[in-house]
Amino acid sequence: MGKITVETCHIEGLKVITPTVFGDKRGYFMETYNYNDFKEAGIDMEFVQDNQSASKKGVLRGLHFQIHFPQDKLVRVIKGEVFDVVVDMREGSKTYGKWFGVRLSEENKKMFFIPKGFAHGFLVLSDYAEFVYKCTDFYHPNDEGGVIWNDEEIGIEWPIEEGMELTISDKDTKWGKLSCLKKQES
Numbered sequence: 001m002g003k004i005t006v007e008t009c010h011i012e013g014l015k016v017i018t019p020t021v022f023g024d025k026r027g028y029f030m031e032t033y034n035y036n037d038f039k040e041a042g043i044d045m046e047f048v049q050d051n052q053s054a055s056k057k058g059v060l061r062g063l064h065f066q067i068h069f070p071q072d073k074l075v076r077v078i079k080g081e082v083f084d085v086v087v088d089m090r091e092g093s094k095t096y097g098k099w100f101g102v103r104l105s106e107e108n109k110k111m112f113f114i115p116k117g118f119a120h121g122f123l124v125l126s127d128y129a130e131f132v133y134k135c136t137d138f139y140h141p142n143d144e145g146g147v148i149w150n151d152e153e154i155g156i157e158w159p160i161e162e163g164m165e166l167t168i169s170d171k172d173t174k175w176g177k178l179s180c181l182k183k184q185e186s
Helices: 035-040 178-185
Strands: 004-008 015-019 022-024 027-029 049-056 060-066 073-079 081-088 099-105 111-114 118-124 128-135 144-146
Touching (some): 060 081, 073 099, 081 111, 081 128, 099 111, 118 128
Antiparallel strands (some): 004 015, 015 111, 022 027, 049 128, 060 144, 073 128, 081 099
């Protein structure tokens, strides 16, 4: 391997990836994705769609998931900084309902691998951020699900600075709690 460093966390399947950055007076170079390196790290998937979004400070997107067409995602930030969050929604998982967050930025160049079965969202911490990600399935607009971003049962510790004004889409303010979702499935 050598080109990437992979960290795991307390929730099985999640991986924070740091690429090797080669820099000199001209700038830097790094591989953002190499199938062989990722396969060796246990991420052996076919990504079929790349997405990019731009947001201003205080934008909170999520927590989203696809219901019948779940996606593995490889996410990173190419401009600015975000706090990226996932919630384990895998039935039978010992960490069901638990969350994990990581700061992704153009400076740290970290990537976050999110397997199927997680709700995902992020909060923009810098004045402006560009967020890019790869997916293993195509987006199906009629297959969206979500969990409210401030579900107290999950207890995500969003790094909301004093005076930060949140901007949240109407759709994202209407998602239910994780416990309500579980009742709907029963």
